[in-house]
Amino acid sequence: MIKKILIANRGDVALRVLRACRDMGIQTVAVHSTADADAMHVRLADESVCIGGAPSAESYLNVPAIISAAVITGADAIHPGVGFLSENADFARVVDAHGLTFIGPRIEHITAMGDKVEAKRTAAESGLPLVPGSDGAVDTVEDAKRVAAEVGYPVLVKAASGGGGRGMKVAPTADDLAEAFSSARSEAKAAFGDDTVYIERYLDNPRHIEIQIVADSHGNVIHLGERECSVQRRHQKLLEEAPSPVLDSHQRDEIGAIAAQAAAKMGYLGLGTMEFLYENGEFFFIEMNTRLQVEHPITEEITGIDLVCEQIRIAAGEKLSVSQDQVTFKGHAIECRINAEHPETFFPTPGKVTNFHPAGGPGVRVDSFLYSGYSIPPYYDSLVAKLVVYGDDREHCLARLRRALDECIIEPMPTSLDLHRRLVNDDDIISGNYTIRWLEEEFFNKD
Ligand code: MV4
Numbered sequence: 001m002i003k004k005i006l007i008a009n010r011g012d013v014a015l016r017v018l019r020a021c022r023d024m025g026i027q028t029v030a031v032h033s034t035a036d037a038d039a040m041h042v043r044l045a046d047e048s049v050c051i052g053g054a055p056s057a058e059s060y061l062n063v064p065a066i067i068s069a070a071v072i073t074g075a076d077a078i079h080p081g082v083g084f085l086s087e088n089a090d091f092a093r094v095v096d097a098h099g100l101t102f103i104g105p106r107i108e109h110i111t112a113m114g115d116k117v118e119a120k121r122t123a124a125e126s127g128l129p130l131v132p133g134s135d136g137a138v139d140t141v142e143d144a145k146r147v148a149a150e151v152g153y154p155v156l157v158k159a160a161s162g163g164g165g166r167g168m169k170v171a172p173t174a175d176d177l178a179e180a181f182s183s184a185r186s187e188a189k190a191a192f193g194d195d196t197v198y199i200e201r202y203l204d205n206p207r208h209i210e211i212q213i214v215a216d217s218h219g220n221v222i223h224l225g226e227r228e229c230s231v232q233r234r235h236q237k238l239l240e241e242a243p244s245p246v247l248d249s250h251q252r253d254e255i256g257a258i259a260a261q262a263a264a265k266m267g268y269l270g271l272g273t274m275e276f277l278y279e280n281g282e283f284f285f286i287e288m289n290t291r292l293q294v295e296h297p298i299t300e301e302i303t304g305i306d307l308v309c310e311q312i313r314i315a316a317g318e319k320l321s322v323s324q325d326q327v328t329f330k331g332h333a334i335e336c337r338i339n340a341e342h343p344e345t346f347f348p349t350p351g352k353v354t355n356f357h358p359a360g361g362p363g364v365r366v367d368s369f370l371y372s373g374y375s376i377p378p379y380y381d382s383l384v385a386k387l388v389v390y391g392d393d394r395e396h397c398l399a400r401l402r403r404a405l406d407e408c409i410i411e412p413m414p415t416s417l418d419l420h421r422r423l424v425n426d427d428d429i430i431s432g433n434y435t436i437r438w439l440e441e442e443f444f445n446k447d
Pocket of ligand 1: 131156163164165200201202203204208230232235277286287436
């Protein structure tokens with residue numbers, strides 16, 4: 001039994017976990033930095049502990065302070081939220097060593113999926129379709145040339161410790177490979193302290209579609225369909241939708257079943273997301289995220305399943321609340337990530353919010369920690385609200401989303417609300433005709 005959970009996070013995610021705890025009758029402990037003393041998650045939690053200074057390294061990444069807070073308050077479990085320590089295997093190990101429950105997957109899976117070479121090996125053994133590429137790491141230019149000739153140009157050299165696009169270099173032809181190989185290596189070394197790289201065929205213009213997996217400790221594994229995440233800028237997602245505009249229910253069932261079977265074969269536990277590139281009707285696994293994701297609400301909206309409650313129940317050793325047969329996909333959901341950032345430079349725009357009014361009405365959910373009078377600190381992620389809208393179908397969802405975006409007020413700083421207002425009236429968004437390159441290469445070049 002879990003009676004008290006320490007939430008090792010801040011912002012909208014901390015509120016999201018807090019709300020799940022409230023719904024389940026579980027006590028909550030908030031932790032916060034000195035910059036977050038007035039934050040909403042601190043106000044709403046049953047107890048709170050200041051764990052250090054404003055920089056994340058001193059607070060939300062401060063493992064000894066977080067563990068001490070859990071021990072002092074008598075928490076049974078720690079929820080790491082999203083980001084910060086959520087995919088840190090060392091943290092999960094320390095939590096475990098203190099007799100506390102880490103609300104997340106097994107340590108071995110966090111470790112395996114953190115290394116993209118190991119992730120691909122695990123995925124291949126579990127039956128997931130991969131992008132054609134090297135069998136593991138590639139150590140020399142000669143090996144790189146041999147692999148690239150086999151898989152065919154263009155190829156992509158990727159960092160094993162990568163993610164978020166860093167340490168990734170395209171080689172259009174054999175003449176470009178030596179340069180791409182060495183620059184990917186040195187970028188990877190500088191960014192991650194690990195120069196291990198691998199090679200894949202470069203997919204020119206795919207979509208980014210991910211599958212939500214849920215697994216309990218009794219051997220039950222289900223999938224909750226896909227999320228379409230192609231609308232992104234510099235690896236930051238702006239808007240996500242479920243279902244994807246390009247999949248029919250047959251394709252969903254097929255890739256969902258493959259993903260769920262793979263998770264079962266791995267012995268996976270908890271929430272997991274398998275990321276795929278989708279091109280010409282084919283799925284290619286690229287990475288797996290071993291945590292709750294920012295865009296999880298759209299899956300909740302179309303399935304009616306509370307993913308955070310499910311995650312907590314799984315950590316407590318309980319069975320999944322539904323079987324695959326009981327999962328239904330109904331309607332359409334879109335999430336707009338609202339950031340406090342400049343519309344052209346995308347620089348963060350922290351400061352005091354003089355006026356906050358979230359949208360409301362049928363089909364509208366705003367997950368936000370803002371309130372009028374709150375000062376957005378400059379130290380953390382610029383995401384300040386998630387606007388999640390549900391409709392009977394995509395068109396209905398978009399109509400409600402336009403209505404909701406018109407209602408939202410965040411003043412006085414610029415936010416991405418205006419960008420979203422333009423996006424939802426764009427013909428390519430309305431038709432669902434976009435790929436991972438669309439926003440940066442097409443939308444921003446329109447007038
Ligand atoms: C790719 C790819 C094309 N071909 N792999 C970017 C970050 C990392 N997580 C995987 N990424 C990509 N891998 C092959 N073989 C294109 C990308 C990519 C991308 C992927 C998902 C979402 C947005 C993206 C933006 C640019 C490039």
